[in-house]
Amino acid sequence: MFEPFRKMEIIVNKACHNTAYEILDTITSSVDDNTFREYEYKLTNYLKEKYGDFVKEFITEFYDSENDVLGNKYIFMKHSERHGGNGFSSSYNTWNELLKEYSWWFPDLDWKEIKRKIDGMVGQSLLIKKPGDENNTMNYYFSVIKDNKKS
Secondary structure, eight states, X not given: OOOTTSOHHHHHHHHHHHXXXXXXXXXXXXXXXXXXXXXXXXXXXXXXXXXXXXXXXXHHHHSOGGGGOSSOEEEEEEEEETTEEEEEEEEESSHHHHHHHHGGGOTTSOHHHHHHHHHXXXXXXXXXXXXXXXXXXXXXXXXXXXXXXXX
């Protein structure tokens, strides 16, 4: 949901609203729509009040504006063998674009550390997950590459 052009308040509101919806959807099965919306409104406001500053701080820290600079390509790869095989790759114009798309797959990873490592490995693959690793139930390997070629 992060977009650099969006106001932070909109991002925080949407994050809290989506969270409230997910919580209520799992625990309320027999309430009418009006009651659900009332609970959703109240829980959204509670989450904003309690965690809004934390969400702002997290987003500001996680999506560093320096990682929106064009000039490098970042490639996310899912592959069946250690050095290739079946799977897919997706290319992004900025590091933040890659984070927005895939960082939620592996919340246990230190994405800042991965970025630091990959900045020194232009054109080389950095393995970030192996089959069986925490949060990797897909039985695939996952890697990232930094390519300094402009499109």
